[in-house]
Amino acid sequence: MKTLAILAVVFAALGVLPLFVVSDVWLNSLIAVLYAALLGQAWNILGGYGGQFSFGHAAFFGTGAYTVAVLQVQYGINPWIGLVAGAAAAGLVAAFVGALSFRYGLRGSYFALVTLAFAEVLRILSNSVPFTGAGVGILIPLDPGAENLQFAHKSGYFWMIWAMALAAFLAAWWLGHSRFGARLMALRDNEDAARALGVSALRIKLGGIVMSGVFSGLAGVFYAQHYLYLDPGLAYGPAISVESLLVPIVGGMGTLFGPLLGAAALHVLSEVTRDIFGDAPGISLAIYGALLIFIVMFLPHGLAGLGRISARRLIRARPA
Amino acid sequence: MSEFSILLPSVLNGITTGALYALVALGLTLIYGVLHIINFAHGSLLMLALYGVYFLAAGFDIGPYQALVFMPAAMFAVGYVLQRFVIGKASHDRDENILLVTLGLSIVIENLALYFFRSDTRVVDTPWSFETVELLGAFLPLPKVIAFFGALATAAALWVLMTRTDLGKAIRAVAKERKGARLVGIDVDHVFAMSFGIGIACLGIAACLLMPSYYVTPQVGHGFVLIAFTIVVLGGMGSFVGALIGGLFIGVVESLGGLFLGESLGQIGIFAIFILILLFRPTGLLGHKV
Amino acid sequence: MILSVSGVSKSFGGLQAVRDASLDVEQGRIVSLIGPNGAGKTTLFALITGFHKPDAGRVVFNGEDVTGQAPERIARLGMVRTFQIVQPFAGQTVRDNIAVGAHLHRPARRDALRKAEEVARQVGLADRLDQDAASLTVAGRKRLEVAKALATDPKLILLDEVMAGLNPSEVRDVIPIIQAIRENGVTIVLIEHVMQAVMSLSEHTWVLNQGETIADGPPAELARDPVVIEAYLGHGMATRLAEEAPVA
Numbered sequence: 001m002k003t004l005a006i007l008a009v010v011f012a013a014l015g016v017l018p019l020f021v022v023s024d025v026w027l028n029s030l031i032a033v034l035y036a037a038l039l040g041q042a043w044n045i046l047g048g049y050g051g052q053f054s055f056g057h058a059a060f061f062g063t064g065a066y067t068v069a070v071l072q073v074q075y076g077i078n079p080w081i082g083l084v085a086g087a088a089a090a091g092l093v094a095a096f097v098g099a100l101s102f103r104y105g106l107r108g109s110y111f112a113l114v115t116l117a118f119a120e121v122l123r124i125l126s127n128s129v130p131f132t133g134a135g136v137g138i139l140i141p142l143d144p145g146a147e148n149l150q151f152a153h154k155s156g157y158f159w160m161i162w163a164m165a166l167a168a169f170l171a172a173w174w175l176g177h178s179r180f181g182a183r184l185m186a187l188r189d190n191e192d193a194a195r196a197l198g199v200s201a202l203r204i205k206l207g208g209i210v211m212s213g214v215f216s217g218l219a220g221v222f223y224a225q226h227y228l229y230l231d232p233g234l235a236y237g238p239a240i241s242v243e244s245l246l247v248p249i250v251g252g253m254g255t256l257f258g259p260l261l262g263a264a265a266l267h268v269l270s271e272v273t274r275d276i277f278g279d280a281p282g283i284s285l286a287i288y289g290a291l292l293i294f295i296v297m298f299l300p301h302g303l304a305g306l307g308r309i310s311a312r313r314l315i316r317a318r319p320a
Numbered sequence: 321m322s323e324f325s326i327l328l329p330s331v332l333n334g335i336t337t338g339a340l341y342a343l344v345a346l347g348l349t350l351i352y353g354v355l356h357i358i359n360f361a362h363g364s365l366l367m368l369a370l371y372g373v374y375f376l377a378a379g380f381d382i383g384p385y386q387a388l389v390f391m392p393a394a395m396f397a398v399g400y401v402l403q404r405f406v407i408g409k410a411s412h413d414r415d416e417n418i419l420l421v422t423l424g425l426s427i428v429i430e431n432l433a434l435y436f437f438r439s440d441t442r443v444v445d446t447p448w449s450f451e452t453v454e455l456l457g458a459f460l461p462l463p464k465v466i467a468f469f470g471a472l473a474t475a476a477a478l479w480v481l482m483t484r485t486d487l488g489k490a491i492r493a494v495a496k497e498r499k500g501a502r503l504v505g506i507d508v509d510h511v512f513a514m515s516f517g518i519g520i521a522c523l524g525i526a527a528c529l530l531m532p533s534y535y536v537t538p539q540v541g542h543g544f545v546l547i548a549f550t551i552v553v554l555g556g557m558g559s560f561v562g563a564l565i566g567g568l569f570i571g572v573v574e575s576l577g578g579l580f581l582g583e584s585l586g587q588i589g590i591f592a593i594f595i596l597i598l599l600f601r602p603t604g605l606l607g608h609k610v
Numbered sequence: 611m612i613l614s615v616s617g618v619s620k621s622f623g624g625l626q627a628v629r630d631a632s633l634d635v636e637q638g639r640i641v642s643l644i645g646p647n648g649a650g651k652t653t654l655f656a657l658i659t660g661f662h663k664p665d666a667g668r669v670v671f672n673g674e675d676v677t678g679q680a681p682e683r684i685a686r687l688g689m690v691r692t693f694q695i696v697q698p699f700a701g702q703t704v705r706d707n708i709a710v711g712a713h714l715h716r717p718a719r720r721d722a723l724r725k726a727e728e729v730a731r732q733v734g735l736a737d738r739l740d741q742d743a744a745s746l747t748v749a750g751r752k753r754l755e756v757a758k759a760l761a762t763d764p765k766l767i768l769l770d771e772v773m774a775g776l777n778p779s780e781v782r783d784v785i786p787i788i789q790a791i792r793e794n795g796v797t798i799v800l801i802e803h804v805m806q807a808v809m810s811l812s813e814h815t816w817v818l819n820q821g822e823t824i825a826d827g828p829p830a831e832l833a834r835d836p837v838v839i840e841a842y843l844g845h846g847m848a849t850r851l852a853e854e855a856p857v858a
Contacts, residue, residue: 053416053419053420055419055423100595100599101599104599104600106598106599108414108415108416109357109358109415109416109418109419110598112416112419113358113549113553113594113598114595114598114599116546117546117591117594117595117598118595120546120591121588121591121592121595124585124587124588124591125585125588128582128585177719178719179713179716179717179718179719179722182706182709182710182713182719182722183710183713185699185702185706186699186702186710189698189699189700189701189702190697190698190699190700192661192693192697193693193697193698193699193758194699194710195661195680195681195682195685196659196661196681196685196690196691196692196693196697196759197685197690197710197711197714197758197759197761197762198682198685198686198690198711198714198762199682199710200680200682201682238542242423242427245420249420280435281431281434281435281438281439282430282431282432282433282434282435282538283431283435285427285430285431285434286427286428286431286432286434286435288427289423289424289425289426289427289428289431290424290428291424292420292421292423292424292427293406293410293421293424293425293428296410296412296417296420296421296424297406297409297410297421300412300417
């Protein structure tokens with residue numbers, strides 16, 4: 001209950017911030033952080049809580065994005081329905097990937113590679129079939145209005161991503177306080193022991209990947225409605241998969257606030273990098289990569305772990 | 321008969337490309353067989369080697385085949401240092417961590433290349449770049465034929481190294497039983513780094529053979545890395561013969577897939593193979609282990 | 611019979627790990643399985659609880675044929691095992707570890723946590739509920755192993771060497787815990803090397819050697835059977851057993 005209270009305070013604070021922030025630059029920053037936090041929390045549900053490292057979350061993200069875009073452009077279906085359909089389609093893709101991988105007992109690196117391959121297959125498919133606009137991409141016509149899930153002012157997009165992120169964080173909180181979550185974490189920490197206690201590995205992992213996929217799909221829906229343009233590289237490219245895993249790994253895997261911490265830290269880092277190097281291509285991603293190496297080598301619990309360590313040191317440093 | 325005349329050049333072309341894929345996969349499978357890690361940075365290290373070949377040609381007038389004197393040694397050093405001081409220190413006993421660290425390395429290498437070299441496509445022109453060899457009525461580019469034999473020669477050399485030398489014996493001992501190897505006084509960390517270095521040195525050779533018929537951009541490794549993974553799982557993780565046959569096979573699949581389905585969709589065949597093998601035969605279709 | 615194993619066999623590659631093993635366990639009893647290292651005891655547990663599929667033979671639990679069924683399904687029917695090499699959910703607290711078991715028949719988090727506390731009291735871990743499972747001592751981890759299984763409300767519990775590695779005084783502490791479990795109506799099958807425990811706890815013992823059940827009877831009787839002892843527990847065991855027997 002304590003973590004739920006903290007969560008409520010954090011999101012309430014994030015929610016009132018735009019009332020004081022007038023500049024679009026700041027609002028854009030908030031949107032970027034919440035968007036990254038949503039992507040990261042989606043990955044964290046499967047990777048952090050479930051211990052299954054996906055290298056292909058773009059498969060779910062891109063499916064959500066393309067679903068809402070294609071439904072609008074090709075079939076004239078309202079994006080609110082597209083939002084639900086996008087999340088559902090992403091969940092379905094996740095269920096398919098999960099059913100195949102977990103049914104055949106893929107773990108560790110093998111699971112990572114298979115998810116990556118699925119994302120690549122989807123990227124190539126979306127590059128080849130006509131209804132996605134193939135390599136040219138797909139453009140959603142500009143038509144601002146809440147009923148079209150498009151907003152003339154940034155604050156509309158802020159509230160959209162705020163609500164999506166809140167849903168993902170509530171889901172992650174629920175994992176820490178439910179039977180499903182306990183089972184997911186038990187499988188992560190010791191699959192044999194969990195099965196001996198009656199935990200169905202296949203069913204629980206499937207639940208985990210679907211949940212994860214749905215939130216990734218939501219992030220895709222947001223992306224499509226925010227930028228109104230998609231192409232195969234943007235939707236299914238490796239950059240999304242990398243960002244999805246980088247955020248929670250930097251912030252702290254398997255923790256509720258890790259993805260938010262990671263998203264904020266990465267955003268600050270990229271802003272600082274831009275100040276120093278300008279918009280030179282590559283440099284900020286190179287620093288992301290270096291950070292990933294550094295965190296895995298020295299901070300396996302991410303920034304959240306850093307807090308824990310220093311707290312422990314403080315306690316120890318006190319004279320007995 | 322006319323179908324045959326389209327198919328044959330396509331198959332032969334696939335085989336020559338496949339030999340280069342095999343060479344890239346050989347390094348990957350050696351690293352997997354000994355260290356039991358999946359080197360995600362393999363593609364970007366190949367890209368690095370290709371830039372090495374390019375700059376030797378552009379800056380010092382050293383042709384791609386003369387670069388064979390320098391590149392394997394240089395790439396070996398890169399591989400040795402990476403394994404010894406970065407990858408080897410990061411595992412914390414979880415193989416996912418290795419995957420993450422090598423992913424991080426590939427991001428760093430690729431984006432530094434982007435920063436320093438921009439995304440221009442660079443090629444090395446040689447007088448014989450466009451010469452062809454006629455074989456069974458099909459015309460094959462000369463550089464690809466040379467690359468084919470170069471790949472076979474490298475595989476043979478690697479085989480001799482692994483079976484006939486003390487280093488090869490140590491590597492195989494470590495691959496089989498690392499605790500036991502440590503007990504009999506083998507410096508396991510050194511052998512790991514040597515193996516990684518040799519695997520990366522293969523990329524140095526591959527780059528020299530590839531450059532005359534190919535190009536380099538910071539993203540060029542992408543195309544190779546998943547193909548190399550596919551070959552390695554197809555041939556059986558850690559199997560040399562498997563990597564060789566798998567490489568040739570994938571080269572042909574890609575070539576024929578491109579012929580019938582078009583360049584972009586043709587690649588799906590490769591990924592389909594990759595996914596199916598991972599799901600149903602993770603030990604590969606052929607034998608496994610070094 | 612709550613558990614009836616008949617003619618179960620399993621080989622790995624060329625190695626016959628279990629050969630035509632049979633045993634019948636009556637409800638409410640404590641029975642045990644003894645035999646030299648490598649006799650196939652742990653493999654037999656794994657075959658009974660679904661971690662391996664038998665090549666031949668049948669496992670009937672509580673009137674239902676469970677041969678080759680998934681471990682999670684067998685656990686849901688009420689038969690759970692512990693692991694000889696303890697398998698905690700490292701990084702989670704003792705409370706959360708036990709709660710995983712408690713959740714089997716308790717969907718609500720609050721009920722599972724309450725059950726975890728109750729079981730922790732039963733096995734003597736009540737004061738370590740908030741400790742990281744990885745930080746427990748060997749004795750603590752063995753107790754946790756029992757607690758996780760016990761929290762599932764099993765009808766039958768298979769304990770694989772829960773006393774191995776404990777010192778004699780720790781063994782003396784665990785024995786009453788196991789007796790109390792049985793008094794709550796849970797049938798118990800032990801694999802045990804600590805003869806003191808076998809003699810004082812179990813009412814019936816099967817001797818397993820090279821994968822075969824070669825003798826069974828009350829442990830005291832087996833202890834008096836020098837042929838069985840010498841042949842299957844090693845030279846000199848007969849006298850050792852005779853010395854330890856009065857402890858019971």
